[in-house]
Amino acid sequence: MKNSSKNPLKFSDFFNSWLNEHYYKQGIYIGKKGDFYTSVSVGSLFGICIAKKILSLKDKFDGKISIVEIGANEGYLLADIVQGIYTFNSDALNDFEFCIIEPHEILRKKQLQTFKEKFGDEIEIRHFSILDEAKFNEAIFISNELFDTFSCEVVDRDKMLFIDNFIPKFEKIDNKTKELAKKYKITKGEIPINLDIFLKDIYNSCSKFSFITFDYGDIKAKGDFSLRVYKNHKVYNFFEIENLENFYGKSDITYDLNFGILKNEFLKFKDVKFENYSSQQKALLDFGAVDILDILLKKGGEIAYKNGASQLKRLIYPEELGTRFKMMEFSKGLK
Template sequence: MRFSEYMNEWLYGEDGYYASYRPIGKKGDFYTAVSTSKFFGGTIAKHIIARIDEGFLRSDSLICEIGAHHGYLLADIIEFIHTLRPQLLQTLRFGIVERFENLRIAQKSYFEESFGNAVSLEHYSDLSQLNEQSTFFIANEIFDAFACELFYKGKIARVENHEILFDIDDPKIAELAEKYKQDRGEIALGYESFASAMQQSSKRFEFMSFDYGELNGRSDFSIRVYQTHQTFPLFDEVLNRSEAFGKSDITYDVNFTHVKDAFAEAGIECAAYATQLVALIEMGILDLLAMLKEHAGDEIYTQELEKVKILITPALMGERFKMIRFVKE
């Protein structure tokens, strides 16, 4: 099978990595910004409120997370909206796009435990089910989870018994590789159809996503496997691919120019691209910390500050992760 089919089965097959609930954080395979600090979601909540105040988003907008895992990020956003502008909980709607039923059940259960009847959670299995007037979409580490082809000097990879062989000709993939000046590396699939589906899902929206990668594709392989906070390049001889298949996360660096091009093709403007450090500070994460210090005292403030430092310190998540934001008016 082609590598994209292999990766898709690894992540999304019946026994795939994302087909069942996997812990994230200390007990999982990796950390995310969401598992690091609630102030990640809190800062996004502050931005949503600002966009409502500016008149871009309606007060009855749908706030929708795509690929929400357990639902922690959306729940953090709701918690901070309740703190900063509680009356908006009476008008805003909240939803998750999630393809797996067992994850939808886990998300619904978590929201019921967290909010009782105060918040109603809407579920969609696909963006095509949405027909909204005003939406704020949020996703964390989504673009690195799209299946990709592996390209090497004019050939793409196929997989036999977990062995990777470069011997397939594919003119379309070769054309993309030439466009992004790659003689080897990952060529993501599905960005174009994702952007097109989002274009049709809402008359007006803002979509914000955080992921690791660069604005330009690198002519090298970044694809790797995460196992209990250890990283193994996919081609590492130490890695047993047959044992890791479906049980560990597989991911690669995002080429954000490819993402931008896919959305531009769908007629959607890229409004901002920045490091996570710059994005979170510009959206007001330090203002939220100052509010916490004023109302909660030094001890709690210091605890949360240490967590936020992980999000914004350049040597940690601050520079490695990027924020990209798209707007349809």
Template sequence: MIPFRDYMRAWLYGPDGYYSRFKAIGRQGDFYTAVSASRFFGATIAHEMIAKVREGVLSPSLWLVEIGAHQGYLLGDMIEWIAQEAPELLETMRFGIVEPFEALREAQRRHFAERFGDAVTIGHFKVPAEVGAAEAFVVANEIFDAFPCDLVFKGKTALADPATHRIEFGGEDARALALAARYGQEKGEVAYGYEDFARALSNLAEKLLFYTFDYGEKEARKDFSIRIYRGHEVHPLFEEGLDLSRFFGRSDLTYDVNFSHVIDAFEGAGFTTLAYKTQLRALTEMGLVELLEQLAKRGDRALYLRELNKVKTLIDPQVMGERFKMVAFGQGIG
């Protein structure tokens, strides 16, 4: 048997893993994201980036980089908004995606070619250090919930049999148990890789801002949240009678993020925590309402109402508004 984190890594990132190939997101996929809900998600983040350039926090020659880009919709939405609000930046900025899987890189190339033709060039990088920028604005949506995790229960860690998909609590992984004790967990998920990711991201640029959105809380849950998404149906991993062989590599496997762990990992890598907010508050403060008002002033009320309904998904406290959080980190920011 192997540590559960290795089982989850194979499930999601192995040669035949769920994320090794392009998957549809939204109505035709297994789940929705903020990006699939409304293009104003990306527009609002782009508006925030433009504000940081105009404030002098970052220069007009910065890189805009997405990590965990899937097909590249978020980065594309941001570029479209930059073209509307600050088209001059398209002459000075550069754009990139950190993506280790070639199949996803190819899907991203196709998407940007169809969307922008030759007007926008996207650089692809396997790891953050390959970007090597002086300045960068980095964005990620729902990546921390997809990091492999260990499972802890009453002083033991989970082991899994890849052949039978049987899971039992017979391990004694010292690192996982130490982190569980740090965050007061007797039962639940302990993410693996946050620290390495934060250190790797610090090598992307000398000066950078990193904005990321995910679902979870500032405190670790006291129970298992790990679950499977397939065709918009949710199955707790330990659901009675669930045959994991039917889902392995074919479905998303995710859990609630412990943002205290994320923040500790980034501060340990030398970052400064700039903000931690609900998605509702973050998007509102970054100007989402003002951007919608600009659309309303154009006079196409039908379009405005369609987009307003989509935006409600992002900020409704009962949907994504409160459950999703934004955390922002800075490096080299004065």
């Protein structure tokens, strides 16, 4: 990817090209074989906890519910959710359909393969390439590490980041980015763009929904850069990389989510209700993680219990994923 020094790329365009035109388009792996781990990589307990949460919401809906994962990668999280629902209440599977929003063809194929391997022909996936084409009656939206993939601008007071032949340069901020920085009260750091369009698509996709997302970040701006690159499970400060071209499109680029921006943007829709914000640690415990361990002990014995307990430790302990990751929940039109 080359650009003329007379016309350097806005960072948001560079970021989008890196992830969507190259990295994710290649059908990358997450976990041991990839560049980074997520909570899904720990094991099935994360998805099983979400399944228990979903079942607790079921009575707030009136009809068949679409469980919709956005950014499913290989499809393991949604498969774990299906397995969790079956374990808790096999009859309840008939009350749901399972959907994935996925723009990348290679990843859609991987998701279908995951479901085929786990469920044969018993469970079907409805695929949608883009969100604004997806329409549901009632839905529960799930995402894990989604918003850190949204293109962003990077600002430092009166300057914004550009990329000139893989060299980062701060130059005069444009008016649009200046307004966003003012709106979000960010003087130094990353500013997600097109978040309002995404949330509008969620809002318009159905009359009733629950929206649950997990990501790393905080409720307010840090006042500093969080932009970084993961390659082979090593983390690199974006601004300290000397050979940026060697990482471009071949590794993960990410930044911390400002959950305060997400909350403020979603609540602009008058009938969207803010439900909860917490650490992943608290969220999974509130979802019923301890009760799930008891079920594992009764149904699977001591080995299953110890495996589940080991996963839970990694998911909730501060030195692992427990406090670095947060959960935010919204709803529309629920009883």
